Amino acid sequence: MSCFEIHDPAFGTFVLGNAPVKRLATGFDWVEGPVWFGDMGCLLFSDIPNNRILRWTEDGVTTFRAPSNYANGHTRDRQGRLISCEHGLRRVTRTDWDGALSVLADAFDGKPLNSPNDVIVARDGGVWFSDPHYGIMTDYEGFRAEQELPCAVYRVDPSGAIDAVITDMACPNGLAFSPDESLLYVADTGRMFQGDPQHIRVYDMVDGRPVNGRLFYTIKPGCADGIRVDAEGNLWSSAADGVHCIAPDGHLMGKILVPELVSNICFGGRAKHRLFITASTSLYSVVLNRKGVQWP
Numbered sequence: 245m246s247c248f249e250i251h252d253p254a255f256g257t258f259v260l261g262n263a264p265v266k267r268l269a270t271g272f273d274w275v276e277g278p279v280w281f282g283d284m285g286c287l288l289f290s291d292i293p294n295n296r297i298l299r300w301t302e303d304g305v306t307t308f309r310a311p312s313n314y315a316n317g318h319t320r321d322r323q324g325r326l327i328s329c330e331h332g333l334r335r336v337t338r339t340d341w342d343g344a345l346s347v348l349a350d351a352f353d354g355k356p357l358n359s360p361n362d363v364i365v366a367r368d369g370g371v372w373f374s375d376p377h378y379g380i381m382t383d384y385e386g387f388r389a390e391q392e393l394p395c396a397v398y399r400v401d402p403s404g405a406i407d408a409v410i411t412d413m414a415c416p417n418g419l420a421f422s423p424d425e426s427l428l429y430v431a432d433t434g435r436m437f438q439g440d441p442q443h444i445r446v447y448d449m450v451d452g453r454p455v456n457g458r459l460f461y462t463i464k465p466g467c468a469d470g471i472r473v474d475a476e477g478n479l480w481s482s483a484a485d486g487v488h489c490i491a492p493d494g495h496l497m498g499k500i501l502v503p504e505l506v507s508n509i510c511f512g513g514r515a516k517h518r519l520f521i522t523a524s525t526s527l528y529s530v531v532l533n534r535k536g537v538q539w540p
């Protein structure tokens with residue numbers, strides 16, 4: 245059985261028939277937030293219910309940080325430092341090279357954030373993160389809490405100022421810029437099981453702000469959670485049946501079929517053409533004929 249489902253003939257040039265989807269590790273509870281560290285030859289990812297960040301290398305999986313304050317999404321800033329969204333303490337943090345943690349955001353307008361979920365960093369150093377309510381709706385060690393802020397996307401300026409830049413979504417989740425940062429994509433996972441749409445919206449970036457938000461793609465089956473963009477501007481999104489590849493004009497090009505519900509993805513490997521996939525209880529990867537734009 246093929247690992248790929250081709251909807252546009254061009255997708256056949258994106259995938260390699262002799263490079264199947266491989267399961268790298270399994271036995272986790274719910275994995276999320278993959279981020280590639282090329283300079284260290286490793287992938288970090290979260291096992292949220294088990295309150296830990298794990299490190300994968302070709303030699304296997306080890307623990308990077310435990311407890312992790314139920315960390316979810318991760319990225320790297322322009323200095324290569326780890327940026328993390330923590331559900332447990334409802335904050336976004338930076339891990340400096342000496343291991344020290346700095347809090348980038350934990351409140352807005354004097355109220356605690358909900359549960360930061362996914363995060364990206366722009367060329368100007370601004371840290372963008374989504375803040376749905378999923379984390380405070382869980383029962384991990386009793387940190388279930390009342391929601392005090394609407395779900396939103398925030399930007400943390402290099403100066404430290406925090407601004408709510410998108411406030412018209414049910415539950416914003418995954419984030420990605422186009423390669424030239426002229427577009428911002430945001431996955432709206434919605435209030436699951438309440439009939440909200442499961443789609444990706446796209447915004448024009450004008451003077452550093454997202455405007456003209458509009459529907460880009462609706463995920464079927466499942467919901468858009470983690471998203472990434474390749475160097476040619478194609479969007480790759482998690483879904484219930486695997487990973488969907490969507491062209492810049494919004495049409496489905498093809499799918500990478502995965503036997504578990506996919507939560508998130510990232511490009512990595514030496515040539516940036518290996519797609520790492522976190523899916524329910526396992527970590528997968530597949531080599532593509534496309535490169536990501538994730539640093540480094």
